[in-house]
Amino acid sequence: MASSTEKYTYAYPRPAVTVDCVIFGFDKNQLKVLLTKRAIQPFLGKWAFPGGFIQEEETAEDCALRKLREEAGLQNIFLEQLYTFSDLARDPRGRVISIAYYALVKPEAYMLEAGVDIEAVRWFGIDENKDLAFDHMQILHTAIERLKGKIRYQPIGFELLPEQFTLPDLHNLYETVLQRSIDRGNFRKKILSMGLLIDHSDKQKDRRARAAKIYSFDRVKYKELTESGFYFEI
Amino acid sequence: MASSTEKYTYAYPRPAVTVDCVIFGFDKNQLKVLLTKRAIQPFLGKWAFPGGFIQEEETAEDCALRKLREEAGLQNIFLEQLYTFSDLARDPRGRVISIAYYALVKPEAYMLEAGVDIEAVRWFGIDENKDLAFDHMQILHTAIERLKGKIRYQPIGFELLPEQFTLPDLHNLYETVLQRSIDRGNFRKKILSMGLLIDHSDKQKDRRARAAKIYSFDRVKYKELTESGFYFEI
């Protein structure tokens, strides 16, 4: 037996371990997912989530952050572990376990996709027909279910909207993600009653009809409330 | 590049991958966790979750099921993936990633722990002071949080009670897991109003005071309701 400081070579066969990132965006009342076109085998030319093999000196989360930066030019965005996929046949090359993450990006974050190959990276509508590599269709499905479940009782919807947004924006987002209609009036009352939105009605821009008030999400207030037992819920 | 059928040896260093199982039980109004005493280095003699290296021909879930069987003599119990831990220093032997699962067992399931070394396997109260191997204290904490969160909106509490139980039993379980008092009357009204309990009041056993009615959880009914949009919630 190796000492507890000395490196130890296991007798066990080791699976390869990758990290994959499901990246969600919201644009034109559509939920989107960011995919990259594979430049190598297997599944060359097919679309897949940004991801790759985990390095020796990085945690899974570090790896996800690195992949977001390298492959999608994204930084400082919401990131959370999704699920670990370990089906034996999920990679034709052999045994590969994937630790999947999901990320939520605001429009302003992906506007500055500088240096990212425009041919190889694209946003797809969530319902758009696409032929994904590996078991990425299954991973996507898991991610959507997580998002649908979590958006109702955690304030993660704001991560998909610009820093400043209107209540109709937020309302649209919820209707789109949850795929059901939500009463306008009741929705705004519920949200506003939480006291978690900061009013920015001074800066208004033109709109087709009456201009909607602009708000931002009060993270500080949310943290305070959470610590005193408050539960966000739509 | 390897063909898609041929085995491929990655240039990347591979971390070792283990599976660990947090096993919860409920006994004498206490939430318990099952631990095994380590018989090998590192952390020899310390308590840890049942777990071990994932084999080449098994999924993570299969590995968890195998470990539950081999190390704790448990079968046919609730099992769900918890989280994957990948901190660099979580194992003194080197890079080891752990896919953690949590399991819920009914009293009748762990009564028949035949063939399991009584010295090496023990139930610990959740608040009992214990010195756990690796980062298992952190894993335990994550598992408890998951249980606390999930018991409120998924009928997993029943997995910790005998097949037949009383409403006071269930009430006790919820108070214990959520660590707050819940009004008796309101609790029973809420539970009963769901119509998910089957009454077995014919078989009564003696108690210190008035005997409580015996119920069991109606899984079939729950599945039906779920499919028509019902959401369990306490």
Add this chain to the structure above:
DNA sequence: ACAAAAGTGTTTACCCTACACCCATGC
């Protein structure tokens, strides 16, 4: 009889729902 625990009922306040309506703006 009394204590302990099971089970029931009642009141109140709040919240959620389903609407209807008003307001501001562009065409």
Add this chain to the structure above:
DNA sequence: GCATGGGTGTAGGGTAAACACTTTTGT
């Protein structure tokens, strides 16, 4: 003016919280 979309008000139904009360059983 009218269509469009933002924003507000309200009546009523339901349900959750708080608490008192009744019932059953062991000692």
